Amino acid sequence: MKKWIIGLLAVCMLTGCGSQREKIIKSCTGKIDTTPVPTETPEVQKEEIHDFDPLHNQVVTFGEYTIEVPADWQKNDNGVWCGMRDGENWIAAVTMFKEIEDGETGEEFLKEDPFIFENLFDDSPHTIEWENTGTVNDILIRRARITSGEEENEGTFYIQAFLTGDSSQIAYIILFEPADTPYDYSEDIQDIMESLKMDTATAEQSRLEQQRMQDIRNRLDNAEVVFETDQLEYADKTLDPLKMISCSDPDITITAQTKINLRKIDKQTVIYVLELEGEQREITQTYEVADTKEPVIKLKKKNITLDYGTDYDPASNIESVSDPVDGDLTFVESEDEAKICTYYIEGSYDPKRAGSYEFSVHAMDANTNVSTKKFTIQVEPEPYAEPTYTYIANKNTRKFHYPDCRSVSRMKNSNKWEVTTTRQWMIDNGYTPCGNCHP
Ligand SMILES: [Zn+2]
Structure with missing residues (x-):
């Protein structure tokens, strides 16, 4: 919904000719709420809108500032104010607020403000004059006069805009003067302008809040963070990254989104969020998980002595071959079959030939760490046989x-x-x- 002010005015004009008046509240989101208002005699409504009454005027706050708008203007839940007149002169007025985005706070604000010129007047024939109407304290004020040539909405829009000093919000007052029933509302605007003032209590509160935020920011930025290590040992589990970090400021809470997977031999990055009273600071830490532990080979005997001619299976000398993380490794017959998580025995012996035979057990874990352990088989000489x-x-x-x-x-x-x-x-x-x- 773009030309919503024009739409609002159109409704005002159409209903204003009949005996039934309607109170129209228009929100920034473009939703129109029309609520019938009891019929009143037009003559009764013919009071000047710029009859400012400090006792009854509505106070609109934006940033550290307030302005007053005529008491008979209406406010809806979305913070949009509407003023309208019945009788010979129809006037609609709206105050509305816009959060400032980056790049909108310069000298050009209002002059080329797409919020007004593109959203509200994009297709309608119109001419724009604008002026810089000055500065009050740290608030910049601009005024635009937009003449609309569209048949049913012919007239002039007057837009008064205030850019707040803390650069977070623009406040607008928009009034409309129909071409066929001109109404000089400059006095209204003057009154509203003169009502502009800084809310010192709000300003002080804002200053204190900013100081508090800065203090929090400083504490967050200056907090010393220490990591236990960035080298982690391969293991069959995950690790809570919060166990690796400590912070010099006990009031700062630390959270981390991801766990460290110690099964994964890899660099793993953890984003830590330090938080203090709603302010946050992110710290990134990269951990390297490595498997530095070899498989463990346990033998029953370091040296085995066999009587001459004894059959013996060298594999039976293995007590166990296992990796601290991967568990038991699988026996394979030879080096040709060797791969991760296996072990094999290198060596052979002749039971009919006395001597010392050396054997090597070779094991490899899931991450190709290898270990070796040796043992010997001693075959005893053939015993003396007495002749017969x-x-x-x-x-x-x-x-x-x-x-x-x-x-x-x-x-x-x-x-x-x-x-x-x-x-x-x-x-x-x-x-x-x-x-x-x-x-
Ligand atoms: Zn004899």
Whole structure:
């Protein structure tokens, strides 16, 4: 809704001709609220709008300033004031406020103010004259006179604008003088202008508030913030970033939106918000998560001794292979199968060959940290084997001989016992070597 003032005036004019008057309140958002007002005789309404009455005038506050507007103007909930006249002269007046955006506070304000000239008069034929009407304290005042040529709205808009000293708000008073029923309202404007004054209490309050905000700002800016470290260890969990920061000012609350994911080997940036009484300061801290812990290999024995010829699985010497974060690693047969989260054993031995054999266990965690642990297998020499012979023993005399001994040929067959065994075995079993053949 653009030409809303013109729309407002159109409604005023149309309804003003009939016996029914309407009170029209127009908001900045373009919404029209029309509420019937009881009929009154037009003659009764013919009072001058610029009959200022300090006892009854409405006080409009903007920034640290106030102005007074005629008491019979209406105010709606949106802070827009409307004044209108019945009878021969129709006058509409509005005060409204606009928050100032960047770049609007210069000398050009009102002169080229799109809020007025584009939004309210964009398509309508009109001419603009404007003047700088001066400065009161730190408030800049401009006035524009806009002649509208549109048929049903022919007349002149008078716009009085005040740019407040704290540069946050422009206040406007807009009045309309229909072309066919000219009405000199300059006295009204003069009265309103003269009513402009600084609200010293508000100004002081504003100054104190600004000082307070500045103090808060300074405390926030000067607060010393210390981070425990920016290097973090890989772990299977998240870390509350608030545990890493401390602040010299105990009244400052600190929040952080994100947690630190210690599972992620990466640089992670945390935005901290320091807050003190509504003011905020942001601090960015980048943490680097690194896995500096190798897998841990635990062996049952550092050295293993095997009897000659013993079969043994070197993998059975592994107690455990695990990473502090990744957990147990998986055994693979060889280096060819090795990848992250696995371990393998390098080395081999021959159980039929005495000697010392070296084995290496190689482990790799999820982040390619590796560790190695060695152990040895000692294969014992082949034990001495006593030679065996074939003997002929005499079961009667309990002597034993080599088979070619002369005594054997003289031995009764019933006493002969042929046995193949070691010499010691014969002795251990109660036999005596022959004194001739010396077995
Ligand atoms: Zn013999």
